[in-house]
Amino acid sequence: MTEETDQAAARTLGLRPVALSGRLAVGGLLLAGVAWVVRGVWEVRLAAAGEPASGPPDQGNGVHRPLDALENSYHFVTTLGGGAAFLCALLFVSWLWRLRDNARALSGQRPRYGGIWVYLGWIVPVVNLWVPRGLVVDAFQASAPGRRTPVSLDVWWGLWLVGMLSGVGLFYKDSTDEIIARAYSEVWPLLASDAAVVGAAVAGVFAVRAVTRAQTERMGAAGAAAGAAGEPAGVRPLP
Template sequence: MYRPVRTAGQLAVGGLSLAGLAWVLRAVWEVRLALAGEPDAGPPDQGEGVHRPLDALENSYHVVTDIGGLAALVCAVFFMSWLWRVRDNAIALSRRPPKYAGVWVYFGWIVPLVNLWFPRGILVDAFRNTAPGRKLPVSVNVWWGLWLVGMVSGVGLVYRDDPDQLIARAYHEVWPLLASDAAVVGAAVAGAIAVRVVTRVQLERMRADGPEAVAASVGSTAAA
């Protein structure tokens, strides 16, 4: 029995689009900070545990980063739900065991070093088991390459600096922040395309099993 993927794919596309928009918003605020310039009082983090009161623009950047964090969480939930379904359907279609254990659908994103290739590997394995011999969509590699840029840059989806530190960087070196934001937005766009392509290919493959299988594969996510 196949798991529903159409609605899950639509939700994943929506989550990726939401995350992309959130990072566009971050970039806009970082440009606003750069144009405003650092206040005479200096950066928000004064050092040795001292933080000065934030002005209105700096406070609003904190709100924007919170929105981005929430959008990233929503995106992660929807994307991993879709990826798990695609993986399960690929197993049913190929009658072959997957290359990666199911636990890596979740932990593959957070375990150091492993997170540099496992998530892409899970998607690639599912695609190749779904459509053996078919060329991997370019969007998959573009998505993963841009994701890695955003992750390892330290200011993308997984960043080391807190909002106050990012504010200080925006005052003095905004271009690296904007470059990382652009990578994350690009990854969101490419990821949305990849989800649509892989979902479509899997649905096409399922049609060979008859209308009942197709009806199951496009049913509501709640039915799984």
């Protein structure tokens, strides 16, 4: 379904267009993926350069030596990566909110998770291990009853968890200087975590496209049915 037909179906049914929101979410995922590729390249550069004779940047007891040019550039790269990840999160959550609201209207069923979990589901410990995936699955199943959940959705979530739980990916506890020290001494865990994040971004692109397509197809069918019946704006759950 094109963006124009998506908007037309949404107007007919009193729903929110989701095609453009899906494209923006895809763009955010790709941007975050590129940012983590660049981050990995810089970590390889640090490993290849080797730790300076003066030791790691964080020398303990609150002592930090001056950073060299490569270390400074890594700080810049991680700052840009954090900005890309934040933008990706905003675009993804905006898409997910529209998706959830439309799915509820199309199916006439109450979602399993309250709206607050669209935000809190990502940050509340333990709960964030399954609720975000559950929100997407719930919206997909309500939009396309009887269809199997896309494999890309499970791949996305599995890789996301690896990147999140590895401690050196999306939600690492160490400072940037400590990550630099890791790159000097044990770069492979960093690169493995980066690869998981990039893989999650790529799989997320396919998942967002598949779920968005399923909902826009349902909206198109519902809009056509409403138009043929000459019903006023609004949506009636389809069987």
